[in-house]
Amino acid sequence: MLAVCMRYAKDRMEAEDVLQMGYIKIFQKIKEYRGDGSFEGWIRRVMVNTAIESYRKNLRSLNVVEIDEAYEQPSTGFDFGTLGMQDLMKVIQKLADGYRMVFNMYVIEGYSHKEIGETLGISEGASKSQLSRARAILKEEITKMEGFGYATYTG
């Protein structure tokens, strides 16, 4: 579950905070678990909701630093084989909060843009554009990480 929280959080500390809150919530609301669907799935949903909640709380106190618009990557592929989950996690955590939220919710949790918009309080279009930007940034970061992509781009 920490992995789930890590995706939504900026760093491990924040992730563990969210994990703790999530587990406390789970213990408090264990009666509300109706037994349909896997228990793990239910816990995961609670975690994701907790993470989103914490993000929305932080939204007011933290200034979201917009990352400069990402450049469209030229035709470079990725060798995901060499990238471990930890690496991807690092990349995701580097994303601006808003991008990270949308990317996680859409790509991994499978929310629709409409749901994301409602949950985060943004428009459907904003959700879509943030997702594509997030993708672009991620691609760039991964390419940098791999080394050769960055070389081809600058060269």
Place this chain on the structure above:
Amino acid sequence: MQPIQDKDFDQLFKDRFEDAEITPSRDLWSSIESEIEPKKKRIIPIYWLSAAAILIIATVGIMIYQQQDVVPKQYANNVATNMNPVIVEPQVKDSSVSNTDLTKDVAKALPAHVKPSTTLVQTAVKENAKPIEKQKVISEPDIQKQETMIAKVEEPKKDIKTKIEEAVFKTKEETVLAANLNEVIADEVIDSSYPAERKGIRNVGDVVNLIVNTMDKRKDKVIQFRTDDDDSSISVVNIGPFRIGKKSRK
């Protein structure tokens, strides 16, 4: 290499993270535990509280039940007469006066007759400071005495018999009243010596005191309101071993 499609790109992330697990740091569980545990501790006192509440209710109920068993007739009398003490109170004065007036003529012939009214007043005054249980014990025999005395007196002079009967009936009724009024204010009334000075039921406190007095004949009531001033306030709460407020005077 072909530029990767968004869908594939997403899928790659999803695959990586779907079953990803990271072991949280060791301290995390203890902090979670510490946040969960207080909830458990809170549950236990609720059981204790409810148990205590049931106990209190049960004891109070039993107390009331037992007292009702002991003197059920008195309660009926008291409740009936207590319903409008405001109207009756002035009568206490008047009747005591009229009583003596009526009996003036016969005073010499029947020295015993004047006695009841005076003794009544005396007992009423005394009882201000006396415990209620004693009041009853004292006042009832007194009434009986009066009756017997009057019964003796009645034989020689039959023309005053009716008068005396009336007077006795009145005084009898009023002793009960006077005793009750004293009960209501038993806690406070040391200064105001005559019950006639009281104004009767003025506020909720008086009503509660009245009800409690009829139900609870102990010296220390379950609850007592102070009704000296216009707004009543609780002066004594006495539930079993727990007692709040000043102790009743002797």
